[in-house]
Amino acid sequence: MFELTGxxxxxxxxxxxxxxxxxxxxxxxxAKVHILDIGEAAGAQVLAEIREAGGQGAAQACDVTRQAxxxxxxxxxxxxxxxxxNAGVAHVGKADNTAEEDFDRVIGVNVKGxxxxxxxxxxxxxxxxxxxxxxxxxxxAWVAVPERFAYSTAKGAVMAMTLSVAKDYLQDGxxxxxxxxxxxxxxxxxxxxxxxxxxxxxxxFERLSKTQPIGRMARPxxxxxxxxxxxxxxxxxxxxxxxxxxGGFITLNA
Ligand SMILES: NC(=O)c1ccc[n+]([C@@H]2O[C@H](COP(=O)([O-])OP(=O)(O)OC[C@H]3O[C@@H](n4cnc5c(N)ncnc54)[C@H](O)[C@@H]3O)[C@@H](O)[C@H]2O)c1
Numbered sequence: 001m002f003e004l005t006g007x008x009x010x011x012x013x014x015x016x017x018x019x020x021x022x023x024x025x026x027x028x029x030x031a032k033v034h035i036l037d038i039g040e041a042a043g044a045q046v047l048a049e050i051r052e053a054g055g056q057g058a059a060q061a062c063d064v065t066r067q068a069x070x071x072x073x074x075x076x077x078x079x080x081x082x083x084x085x086n087a088g089v090a091h092v093g094k095a096d097n098t099a100e101e102d103f104d105r106v107i108g109v110n111v112k113g114x115x116x117x118x119x120x121x122x123x124x125x126x127x128x129x130x131x132x133x134x135x136x137x138x139x140x141a142w143v144a145v146p147e148r149f150a151y152s153t154a155k156g157a158v159m160a161m162t163l164s165v166a167k168d169y170l171q172d173g174x175x176x177x178x179x180x181x182x183x184x185x186x187x188x189x190x191x192x193x194x195x196x197x198x199x200x201x202x203x204x205f206e207r208l209s210k211t212q213p214i215g216r217m218a219r220p221x222x223x224x225x226x227x228x229x230x231x232x233x234x235x236x237x238x239x240x241x242x243x244x245x246x247g248g249f250i251t252l253n254a
Contacts, residue, residue: 002228002229002232005030006030007081008032008034008077008078009028009029010117011084011086012036012078013087013088014033014043014059015039015059017186018136018220019084020220022084022086024049025225025228026228027053027057027083028120029080031081032056032057033057034059035057035059036060036073036087037061037062038062038063038064039061042160043061045058046059047137061146064117065109065113066116067084067119071116079124079128080089081132081138084135087110088188089109089147090151091150092147092148095149095176098149098150106151108128113162115161122169122172126174130174131174131175133162133165135159135178136181137155137179137242138178138181140155141158141242143249156252158178162177162178162221162240163240166239175238176240179223179230179244181245182218182245182250183209183218184217185218211249211253213247213253222245226243230243
């Protein structure tokens with residue numbers, strides 16, 4: 001079960017955190033993994049780890065907000081079976097103190113970036129007779145997270161985008177789903193704490209951990225395991241769905 005041998009997967013933001021864990025796991029299950037990340041060195045590092053473990057892959061520097069760059073990357077890759085729209089950025093703020101440039105940046109990466117990759121990848125998936133798309137949403141799309149106005153807005157768009165794509169390409173054999181993680185311990189969280197709570201990182205890490213009723217953050221590998229299931233042939237009956245993986249964040253934080 002959960003074999004990806006012979007499949008080609010593109011993972012945006014594959015140089016760090018959840019994307020890295022997905023890239024390593026998919027390569028272990030036999031996929032050829034293409035990492036697209038704005039951080040060239042980070043992508044190259046994950047590719048080296050894949051190769052060291054005997055896997056196959058490639059890494060390209062790519063800013064998903066730039067459509068021409070994204071198109072060129074996908075054209076160089078050729079036929080694909082799996083697209084994971086994972087690249088994302090966060091921002092802390094409410095509607096009235098979110099600056100225009102911060103709003104544009106969050107929407108630019110999390111929403112337009114996903115659109116740019118869909119735009120480039122769907123013709124390739126169709127050419128290949130179908131495939132799977134997985135978008136990284138968030139619990140913020142379901143219940144919002146305090147002071148994450150731009151981020152919650154963006155992830156809500158990602159969830160609606162998932163439904164739209166699932167509906168429009170059903171006849172083309174393309175499945176499209178999303179995952180909504182609660183807090184996952186990645187550089188995303190560490191960077192957020194360092195930037196917003198300097199000197200109070202440990203205290204805030206503990207506090208953020210406890211916002212999951214299960215009492216901790218997820219490990220990136222736990223999200224990767226769900227991604228593997230959703231992108232495998234075993235999930236052939238699943239499309240147009242969002243999967244929370246959140247230690248009870250959505251349903252048990254009454
Ligand atoms: N970590 C969490 O708690 C959490 C929770 C819910 C959802 N998510 C979502 O999961 C995804 C991955 O998060 P993570 O925690 O692994 O983050 P991360 O910061 O560890 O990794 C994100 C990667 O995306 C890349 N990236 C950023 N902007 C890019 C751009 N314009 N073009 C290409 N690549 C770009 C970064 O270089 C980085 O390698 C994001 O979409 C995030 O919103 C994370």
